[in-house]
Amino acid sequence: MIERKSPGLSAFWATALLIFQILTQKPLKAFFRGESDVAGAVRSGIVDLFAGLNDGARNMIGIGVATATAGIIVGAVSLTGIGQVMAELVEFLSGGRLMVMLLLVALISLILGMGLPTTANYIVVSSLMAGVVVQLGAQEGLIVPLIAVHLFVFYFGIMADVTPPVGLASFAAAAVSGGDPIKTGFTAFFYSMRTVLLPFLFIFNTDLLLIDVGWLDGIFIFIVATAAMLVFAAGTQGYFFARSKIYESVVLILIAFTLFRPGFWLDMVWAPYEKKSPAELTELVGNMPADATLRIKVMGENMATGKIDEKFVELPLGEANPDGESRLENNVGLTLRVEDEKVIVDQVGFDSPAEKAKIDFDWQITVVELPNDRLPKEVFWIPALGLLGLIIVVQRRRRKIEEGA
Numbered sequence: 001m002i003e004r005k006s007p008g009l010s011a012f013w014a015t016a017l018l019i020f021q022i023l024t025q026k027p028l029k030a031f032f033r034g035e036s037d038v039a040g041a042v043r044s045g046i047v048d049l050f051a052g053l054n055d056g057a058r059n060m061i062g063i064g065v066a067t068a069t070a071g072i073i074v075g076a077v078s079l080t081g082i083g084q085v086m087a088e089l090v091e092f093l094s095g096g097r098l099m100v101m102l103l104l105v106a107l108i109s110l111i112l113g114m115g116l117p118t119t120a121n122y123i124v125v126s127s128l129m130a131g132v133v134v135q136l137g138a139q140e141g142l143i144v145p146l147i148a149v150h151l152f153v154f155y156f157g158i159m160a161d162v163t164p165p166v167g168l169a170s171f172a173a174a175a176v177s178g179g180d181p182i183k184t185g186f187t188a189f190f191y192s193m194r195t196v197l198l199p200f201l202f203i204f205n206t207d208l209l210l211i212d213v214g215w216l217d218g219i220f221i222f223i224v225a226t227a228a229m230l231v232f233a234a235g236t237q238g239y240f241f242a243r244s245k246i247y248e249s250v251v252l253i254l255i256a257f258t259l260f261r262p263g264f265w266l267d268m269v270w271a272p273y274e275k276k277s278p279a280e281l282t283e284l285v286g287n288m289p290a291d292a293t294l295r296i297k298v299m300g301e302n303m304a305t306g307k308i309d310e311k312f313v314e315l316p317l318g319e320a321n322p323d324g325e326s327r328l329e330n331n332v333g334l335t336l337r338v339e340d341e342k343v344i345v346d347q348v349g350f351d352s353p354a355e356k357a358k359i360d361f362d363w364q365i366t367v368v369e370l371p372n373d374r375l376p377k378e379v380f381w382i383p384a385l386g387l388l389g390l391i392i393v394v395q396r397r398r399r400k401i402e403e404g405a
Helices: 007-030 040-078 081-093 097-112 118-139 146-160 168-177 183-193 197-204 213-236 246-260 262-268 278-288 324-332 378-405
Strands: 271-275 293-301 308-316 334-339 344-349 364-371
Touching: 007 040, 040 324, 081 097, 081 118, 097 118, 097 146, 097 197, 118 146, 118 308, 146 168, 146 197, 168 183, 183 308, 197 213, 197 246, 213 246, 246 262, 246 378, 262 324, 262 378, 278 324, 278 344, 278 364, 308 324, 308 364, 324 334
Parallel strands: none
Antiparallel strands: 271 364, 293 308, 293 364, 334 344, 344 364
16 A cells, blocks of 8 residues: 555565565574574475465365356446446336435345355445445435445345345354254344444445544544444343333434434534535635535436436545636546536546546536535534433433332
8 A cells, every 4th residue: 555556466575475484484483593403494484385375275266266256247247238227227116215225225235145155245246236326326416435335235245144045144053053044044134134224324424434534533433333333232122221111212223323323413404515506616616725525416418328317426626726717627627618508518637537427528517516514413412412311310210219129
């Protein structure tokens, strides 16, 4: 990472270093310990090297087969365009509703992951479903880091290991315990359902993935997230400091949700973005500070599919420049023109942020959104923690009464 080497070159030098260590560690130990049989230590190192190469080749057979099989699937996806079909299917079934779309993607990832080893599982669900979340989410204004999308689909792909009727991990566990495989699978699936909210939190609150988060904020988020997990577990199992009443369990789950995603409540009372006219774009860009992000909605014909795409994109503006037109052209790669009061993309710079966002020429900019200056979302932690304290006092009092009785 420091030297900016490619993964393949990094693996090569790491392997070369390991070979050097295997060959030299025993001779060096013999030399510094004053042992006489240094030549024997050299021979032992060579034997260890050949044994390691042999074990490594054997261990890679399973991974190689899984990767090759997954490569066939990825090739089929690329050549047949099934990825686009999957996106259209999910879009049709969800009716454009974001949460329904995520639930459908989760269900399809669960089905695709059945019976696959972990490596092939990830390759299949990421190649088929990650692009669906990115594409349809961008249409609805949901723009999240790609790592969050991959974690989302991979989580549900892995859940197939404990989900009947396939549930290979459940069958393996039942073979060890001597239990019924189907019953083991349903029990494991029930326990897994308690954490099914976690991948949705990756999508809607990327702070949990420590993306663009400082050290102090990261430590604070870690503490709050740990407390939220404990509260969520207490709410779903029906016991905190004492056996919870139904309304207490509901309140505990709401508290955990608030600690995990405080922005949900803030968005309900205060919109995160303010819409501006595209005609003001160059002026707005000129007034934005250095390293700001431009959020726009674009619409145009997709040259690959021949269909009209409409999506939100976020573009880094780089260094400040009062000349908005020049800043867009040099830092973003967008050259614009105005036709009949419409702002049209005239040119897209090669290898620019605009090209990487898959914006094409003759596309129209329909909406410009600026972030609202509003309260930090963490302010909703205060009432949540206050309510949690109240439940703790009530349950501890009830526990004392039950123990006294």
